[in-house]
Amino acid sequence: MIPHELCQPNLNFLGLPEELANPATAKVWILPIPYEATTTYGAGTRNGPLAILMASRQVELHDHRHGCEPAESLGFATLPPMEITVSTPEAMINRVAAAVETVFSRPPSPELLVVLGGEHSISAGVARGLARVVETDGLVCVQVDAHADLRDEFEGSPFNHACAARRISELCPVFQIGIRNISKEEAEFHSTANNIQTFFREQWGPSGVNALRDFVRGKTVYLTIDLDGLDPSIMPAVGTPEPGGLFWDELLEIIRTIGEAAARVPVMDVVELAPIPGMIAPDFLAAKLIYWAAADLLLPGDGTNRGG
Amino acid sequence: MIPHELCQPNLNFLGLPEELANPATAKVWILPIPYEATTTYGAGTRNGPLAILMASRQVELHDHRHGCEPAESLGFATLPPMEITVSTPEAMINRVAAAVETVFSRPPSPELLVVLGGEHSISAGVARGLARVVETDGLVCVQVDAHADLRDEFEGSPFNHACAARRISELCPVFQIGIRNISKEEAEFHSTANNIQTFFREQWGPSGVNALRDFVRGKTVYLTIDLDGLDPSIMPAVGTPEPGGLFWDELLEIIRTIGEAAARVPVMDVVELAPIPGMIAPDFLAAKLIYWAAADLLLPGDGTNRGG
Amino acid sequence: MIPHELCQPNLNFLGLPEELANPATAKVWILPIPYEATTTYGAGTRNGPLAILMASRQVELHDHRHGCEPAESLGFATLPPMEITVSTPEAMINRVAAAVETVFSRPPSPELLVVLGGEHSISAGVARGLARVVETDGLVCVQVDAHADLRDEFEGSPFNHACAARRISELCPVFQIGIRNISKEEAEFHSTANNIQTFFREQWGPSGVNALRDFVRGKTVYLTIDLDGLDPSIMPAVGTPEPGGLFWDELLEIIRTIGEAAARVPVMDVVELAPIPGMIAPDFLAAKLIYWAAADLLLPGDGTNRGG
Amino acid sequence: MIPHELCQPNLNFLGLPEELANPATAKVWILPIPYEATTTYGAGTRNGPLAILMASRQVELHDHRHGCEPAESLGFATLPPMEITVSTPEAMINRVAAAVETVFSRPPSPELLVVLGGEHSISAGVARGLARVVETDGLVCVQVDAHADLRDEFEGSPFNHACAARRISELCPVFQIGIRNISKEEAEFHSTANNIQTFFREQWGPSGVNALRDFVRGKTVYLTIDLDGLDPSIMPAVGTPEPGGLFWDELLEIIRTIGEAAARVPVMDVVELAPIPGMIAPDFLAAKLIYWAAADLLLPGDGTNRGG
Amino acid sequence: MIPHELCQPNLNFLGLPEELANPATAKVWILPIPYEATTTYGAGTRNGPLAILMASRQVELHDHRHGCEPAESLGFATLPPMEITVSTPEAMINRVAAAVETVFSRPPSPELLVVLGGEHSISAGVARGLARVVETDGLVCVQVDAHADLRDEFEGSPFNHACAARRISELCPVFQIGIRNISKEEAEFHSTANNIQTFFREQWGPSGVNALRDFVRGKTVYLTIDLDGLDPSIMPAVGTPEPGGLFWDELLEIIRTIGEAAARVPVMDVVELAPIPGMIAPDFLAAKLIYWAAADLLLPGDGTNRGG
Amino acid sequence: MIPHELCQPNLNFLGLPEELANPATAKVWILPIPYEATTTYGAGTRNGPLAILMASRQVELHDHRHGCEPAESLGFATLPPMEITVSTPEAMINRVAAAVETVFSRPPSPELLVVLGGEHSISAGVARGLARVVETDGLVCVQVDAHADLRDEFEGSPFNHACAARRISELCPVFQIGIRNISKEEAEFHSTANNIQTFFREQWGPSGVNALRDFVRGKTVYLTIDLDGLDPSIMPAVGTPEPGGLFWDELLEIIRTIGEAAARVPVMDVVELAPIPGMIAPDFLAAKLIYWAAADLLLPGDGTNRGG
Ligand SMILES: [Mn+2]
Ligand SMILES: [Mn+2]
Ligand SMILES: [Mn+2]
Ligand SMILES: [Mn+2]
Ligand SMILES: [Mn+2]
Numbered sequence A, B, C, D, E, F: 001m002i003p004h005e006l007c008q009p010n011l012n013f014l015g016l017p018e019e020l021a022n023p024a025t026a027k028v029w030i031l032p033i034p035y036e037a038t039t040t041y042g043a044g045t046r047n048g049p050l051a052i053l054m055a056s057r058q059v060e061l062h063d064h065r066h067g068c069e070p071a072e073s074l075g076f077a078t079l080p081p082m083e084i085t086v087s088t089p090e091a092m093i094n095r096v097a098a099a100v101e102t103v104f105s106r107p108p109s110p111e112l113l114v115v116l117g118g119e120h121s122i123s124a125g126v127a128r129g130l131a132r133v134v135e136t137d138g139l140v141c142v143q144v145d146a147h148a149d150l151r152d153e154f155e156g157s158p159f160n161h162a163c164a165a166r167r168i169s170e171l172c173p174v175f176q177i178g179i180r181n182i183s184k185e186e187a188e189f190h191s192t193a194n195n196i197q198t199f200f201r202e203q204w205g206p207s208g209v210n211a212l213r214d215f216v217r218g219k220t221v222y223l224t225i226d227l228d229g230l231d232p233s234i235m236p237a238v239g240t241p242e243p244g245g246l247f248w249d250e251l252l253e254i255i256r257t258i259g260e261a262a263a264r265v266p267v268m269d270v271v272e273l274a275p276i277p278g279m280i281a282p283d284f285l286a287a288k289l290i291y292w293a294a295a296d297l298l299l300p301g302d303g304t305n306r307g308g
C-alpha cells in the first residue's frame, strides 16, 4: 500500500488523523442525517451533511480564542450517515430517536453529539431519543430559527419540519431565538403554551441573553440550530431565507452563554443547510460554527463559569 | 382594470388565451403534481412542473409537421397544482389516484390528461386511478426510462420512485424502452414476470419499434415518460442522468408509433425533471415534447392510421 | 374536475385563494411589468416579476408585528403581466402610463398598486400615469436607489433606466435615499435642481428619517424602490450591486415612516430584481418586502398616526 | 514598463500578438456588437461577444486539417465593441449598417468581417450595410437557425430578432438551414415568397448540401449563424434552445461547402450566444467555429475549388 | 454506537460495505489525486476525484451486460487521496510515481489501479511508476484525449498537463484516440516520432478499432482517459471542452477492445474532470465509466477472448 | 475602419478612453497577475483579474466624496496580464519581483501600482521587487486578510499563498487587520516575531485605527488586500470565506487612514478574488474598491494631511 505520509486524511469532519477521529476516545461525535422528505420550497437539505463535512476540512484547527487546537484535546469522530426511510416521517423520526438513544446508552458515548441535517423535522427524533436517556426534569431546548415551527401538523404530517419545536415542546421547555415568521395557528397556540419562551428577532439583545442564561442555568441543554435563524446575507443556503436574521457574533454569543451557564449540552444539531452549487461560504460557516461551538461548550477557559 | 390588449396571457401551459385554456372545452388537460419525497440523489423535481409551464410559454404554437396550430383545435387547460401530502407516500399516491379517477368520471373530461411530475412515484397513483375508469383488459403501459423501476420496495416504501413500474405492472402489462439500469433484485423479478417487456437501450431500434406497435395496437395506452430515459446530453436535468440514453428523434418516433397504432391514450405523464438553475434547454425540451406529443396523439394526419 | 381541496392555490401573489385575490374587492393590486430593454450590464430584470410571484408563495401570511394576517383584511389581486413593446422606450413608458391611469380612473381601483419591474425605466411611466389621476400639487416621490438616475438621456434614450428620477422630477418633488453613485452630469444638474432632495447613503440616519417624515407629511406619495438601494449582501440580484447600501431594518423604517406620515400611498414599485439562478434569498426578500410594506402602508396600528 | 516577454497577449480574438492583430494587414476583422434589447425569453446575449473573445484565447492556432496556423497567414484584428443605442431598434440597426458600410468602403478593408452578436436583430443592419457596398445582384444570404425569423413585426418593432430573415430577404435571396420553429404567419408568408429556400431540420442531408452548393455558386455570400440552429446538447447557451438541431460536423460541412463554391464571403455573423455562467463549452465552441470557418472560407487547400 | 443497519455505507467508491472495499482482497483500487497546479483555463480539476466518489454512490451495482454485480466478485477499495505538493510539478509527478510503484511492489496489489485526477500531468508520474514494476518491453499506453499533449514543455514546466503524452512516449509506445487539437510544435514532433500512433477524431472508426486491437494484443496496457476526449455534449465539465468528440458508445467499445485483446491492464486513469456546480451528469458519467470499465477489463464473458 | 464615435472604449480598467489610459501619463497602473498554482480549496483566482477589469467598466467615474472624476486627474493604465510560469512557485514569485522592480526603475513609473491577483502568494514577489527600489528603512506593509499567512512553508513550498505575510515580514514590518484564522505553528512564530503587529478581527476598532495611523505615519506603505479579509456576506467569492470579517466602511476607513498618514503608497495589491459564476457583486466591489482607494491614496482633499 501507499506510505501513509503520502496520503491525505480521511473524509471525516475536520479531516482528522485516525487517532483523533476514533469514537472510542473522541468527545465529540458527528452524526450526518441527510433526510429531506417534507421540504416545501427550496430543495437540497439532503446534501447538507456532506457539504459540511467537505468544508470542515478547510477549517483551521487552531482556535486563537482558546489558544489551542480543540480538536487535539477533544477528538471528533464522524459516524457514517444514517440510513434514510421514506415510509413515513414518523418512521424516520423514530429511527433518529433510536440512534440518539443508542449513542447515549451503549458506551462509549460522546460528551457532545452533533447531528447534521437534513431538514428540521429530525429534531423531533433527537429530542425523543434524548428524553429517554436523561432526566427530563432538567432537560431544556434552545432553538435558533427564523420560524416558530410550532404547527401541530403540516402537509399531512405531525412530523413535518414546520412542527419540530411543537414536538420538542411536548418533552421539555423551549427557548426560541431569532424568530421572524409565525403563523396565526402557531401564534394562538403560543399564547396558551406555558413552556415556550420566544424572542422575536427584533426583541433579541442583552436582555435576551440574560434570559437565556437564566433559562439554561444548571440544565441539560439540547441546542437545535436551524441555520435559517441566521441572516440570509451570511446564510443564503437555506430553503426559506427570511430577511432580518441573526449575525455571526450574536450566534457565537448565544453558544458561549449556554456553554458558560448550562450543566451540560449533550446534543446540538445544525439543520436545514441546502448548499448552493458554486457557493462555499455557507457550508464553511456551518463547519466552523460546529467546531467553535464544540470548543465553547466543552472546553474550560471561556467556559470556566460552567453551571454557575 | 387594465385593458385586455395591454396584458400578457395567463401563466398557463403555452400561455394561451382563456378561450383555448378552458377545461370545459379543452381536449388536453395539464395537471402539475410537484411531489418530491422519496428522491435519493439529485434534488429538485418539485420544481419541475412550474419550470415546464414557464418554458411552455416560449413554445411556438404552429407545428410545421402538421401544418397547423394544434393548440387552436385542441385547447390546453392547465389545472392548479395538486396539494401535496407527506404523511406517507401511499397517501400521496392515493390522492393522485383519486384525482385521475375524478378527471375521467366527472364530465367534462379531457381526451388526454398530461400529468407533470414531480418524481416517478406518482405514476403508481396515475395507473391506479386510470384502472378504475377504463377497461383494464385493454389497458397497457409504455414506459420510457433509464431505470427499470421494478423494485418491490425501496428505502422503506413500496411507493418509492424506484418501484413505479412494479406497481403499474400489477395493474396492466408494461413495455419498457431505454432501460440501462436494473438491479439484481429487479432482474430476478423481471425474469419471472410475464407481463413486462423490456428493451434495454442498446437493444432499441426498428425491431423495437415494431414490437411497440404490436404491443399498443388497439389498446388503451398509458404513456409514462421518465425524462432520464433521454440521453443526458439533451436532458441533464434529472436526478440520475445515466449516460447512453435515447435521443429526441427516437422519442418522437415512439410517440408517433403509439399515436398511430393505439386505440386511445387517455393519460401521459412526464416526470423527474429537476431543473438546473440557469439552464433552460431541458425545461424547454420537456414543454415542446408535451405539445408535440399531444398533437401526434390526438390529431389525424401523421396519426391517420390510428388503431390500424 | 378535481375536487378543490386537492388543489394548491393559483399562481398569484402570496398564493391566495380566489376570494382574497379578486380585483373587485382586493385593496392591493400587483402589476408585473417584465420590461428590460435598456439594461447596460447584468441582464435578467425581465425575470424579476415572476421570481417575486413564485417566492411570495412562501411568505407567511401572519404578520406578528401587526398581530394579524394582512392578506385577509386587505386582499391582494395579481394582474396579468403587461404586454411588452420594444418599438421604443417611450412607447413602453406611455403604455405603462396608460395602464396606471386606467387602474385609478376606472373603478374598481386599489388602495395600493404595486408595480413589479423590470427595469427602473418603467417608473417614468408610472409617475406619468399617476400624475394624470391625482392632484399633482400634493404628489411627491420617494426613491430608494443606489443611483441618482438623474441623467437627461442615456444610450440614446431619455427613457433609459438611468433617467428614471429625472423624468419623475419633472412631475413632482423627489426625495432620494441610499444614493452612492452619481455622475458628473447628474451632480451638476442636481446642484441646480430645487425639487430633488438627496441623502447619500453615508448621510442616512435619524435626521434623514425626520426629513423624510417632513417631506411626505400629508402628501400623496409615490414610492419607487430600486432594489439596488439595498446592500449587496442582502440583495446581490441586481444589475449593478453597489457596495455600502441600506439594510433591511432601515428600509422597513423608511416604509413605516411614510405609512405613518403620508396622506396616502397609491403606488409603490419594486424594480431591478435580476434573479440569480439557484439563489432564492433575494427573490424572497423582495416578496416579503412587498407584503410587509402593504401592511405598514395600509393598516392602522403601527400606522395610526397617518397623515399626522 | 514591464519587459514584453513577461506579458500575455492582449485581450483580442485568439490572444494574438500585435503584428497579427493589426487591422491594416489582418484579413479577418472581428466586430463585437453586444446588443440586446428585443429579447423575449432567456437573457444574456449582450454578454456573448466578450465570452467568445475570452474563450478564443484557448483555441489552438494550429489547424491540423489545413496543416498550418491560419492565424499566421490571415491575421485577425479585433475591433472595439460597437456603441449601443437603445433609442429604437431601427436606430441601432442603422448604426450597424453604417459600420458595415464603412468597413468595406474605407480601406483597409478585411477579406472577411465576422460580426459577434448580440441578438439576431443586428443582422438586418449587417445586410443593409453590405447591400450598399456590393453588387446586390450577386448577393445571397445563408442562414443557420432554429427559427425562420420571417415575421414582419414582433412586439412592436420590425427590427426585432424574430424579423431578421424577413428584413434580409427584402435585400437578397435567403437559404435557411436547420429550421424547426415557424409561426403560422411566417409559414403563410413563406408560401408566397419566392426568394426564400428553407430546409427544415428533418429535411437536411446530402440533397440539402447539394442545393446549398448550387445556391451559393459564384455568389457573394453573407453567412448568418444563429447559434440556436445547433442542437441544444452542444449549444445550450441560447435564449430559445429548440431540441433536434444541427450537429458540429453538419455545421462544418455547411461552411466548407460555402467556402468551396462561393465567389466570396465578405461577412459572417455569429449571434445569440447567451453565456451560461460556469459553463464554458458553448463559448469555446463559438470561438473555435469562427476560427475554423475563417480558415475554410479564406484558405486554399480544403477550399481549392473556390467558385467552381 | 449506532446499530450498523441504521447506517449508510462509507464514503468510498460505489458506497460499498467494508468487506467489498478492503484493499487486502479488492481487485480494483481507486486512488484519488486531486492535483491542479498547471491548469491554464477552466479551473476545478482538484474537485474531480471527490465528485466522482460522490456520484459513484448512485451507480447501480448490477451490470445487466454481464448479468452480475461486478462489485461483488471484484471488490473496490478506495485509497485516501494523495497528499499534494506544489513545490514543483516534477516533485508531484515523482510522488505519484512512487505511489504507483509502491502499489505494485508491496503486496497486496490490485489487478487494476484506477487513478482519479486532477489534471493530466499526473499521468507522467503514473507511467514512470508503472515502468519501474512491469517489463517495459511489453508496456504500451492508450490515450483518449482531445489534445495531443505532446509538448516538450509548457508554461515553464516539462510536467505540465500539456506534456503528458510526450513524457509517457519516452517510456513506451502511445496510441492516441479522439485528438482534435495539436499545436504546430507538436505536429512537427509527431511527424518524427516513431512510437506514437494518432487517430484524429474524424479518422476514428472500425479501422481504428482494428488498429487498436493490434496495438494492445498481448501487451500490458496503461489506459489514460482525459475526459475531454469525449464530446462536450456529454462531458462539458472539463477545462477545454473541444467540440466534435467521442461518444459514450465509442468509448465503451475502446475499453471492450482493450479488455479483449490486452494481456493485462494494471492501471487506468480518468483525469481532467472539473465539476460544474449544479450539474451532476458529467460526474455520474465518469463514475459509471470507471465501474463498467473495470468490469470489461477484469471480468470474463464479454472479455473471454483476452489476449487472443 | 469604423468611426470612433460608434465604438465602445477598450477593455481596460474603467473602460477609459486612450488618453486617460496611457502609461506614459497615467498615475495609476493596473497589473493583472492571473496566477493560481498553490490553491488548496476553492479554485478560480486565476479568473479574478479579468473579472475585476470587466466589472470596472460599470464603475461610475464621478466620486461624489471627492466631488470630481478621479480618473480624469489621475489616469489609469491597464498593463497586459503577466505571463505565468508553473515551473516552481519561486520562479513565478521572482518573475513578479522583476516586474515590480522594472515598473519603478524604468521611467515612466506610476504613482500607484495596483496588482490584481491571482492568489496571495504573488505578494511575496511584489514585496521583493519593491524592496529593491525603495529605502527598505521606511518601508512597511499593511495586510488585510482573514488569515495570518505566516507559515514558513506549506504543501512543499515557502512561496505558497499561506506563507505570503511570512515572506513579506522578512523584508519589512507587517501590520495585520481582520485576522481570524491562525495556525498553531503561526501563533508560535508570531509570539517570537517582533515586526508583526496583528489585530484579530474582534480586536479591530478605533484603537486599531489609531495604531494603524501610527504605524504608517511618514512611511512608504505597501498595502496588500486579501479580499477574504472582508465579511463573506459582501465578499463570498474567495477560496476560504471565513465568517466574521470586515465590512465595506471599515475597509474604506483603513484606506483613508493610510492615505492621510503615509508618506506614499507605491503599491497596492488586491488578491484572491475567485469569481462565482452568475454573481457579479463581489467582482464589482473589488473594482470599485480599487478606484476609490486610488482616489483616497493619491488625491488631496480627504487626503490633505498626508504625512502629518
Ligand atoms: Mn426555519
Ligand atoms: Mn426550523
Ligand atoms: Mn429513471
Ligand atoms: Mn423512473
Ligand atoms: Mn439603481
Ligand SMILES: [Mn+2]
Pocket: C120, C145, C147, C149, C161, C164, C226
Ligand atoms: Mn434606479
Ligand SMILES: [Mn+2]
Pocket: D145, D146, D147, D226, D228, D229, D272
Ligand atoms: Mn433562432
Ligand SMILES: [Mn+2]
Pocket: D120, D145, D147, D149, D161, D164, D226
Ligand atoms: Mn435567429
Ligand SMILES: [Mn+2]
Pocket: E145, E146, E147, E226, E228, E229, E272
Ligand atoms: Mn485534453
Ligand SMILES: [Mn+2]
Pocket: E120, E145, E147, E149, E161, E164, E226
Ligand atoms: Mn490531456
Ligand SMILES: [Mn+2]
Pocket: F145, F146, F147, F226, F228, F229, F272
Ligand atoms: Mn486569506
Ligand SMILES: [Mn+2]
Pocket: F120, F145, F147, F149, F161, F164, F226
Ligand atoms: Mn492571504
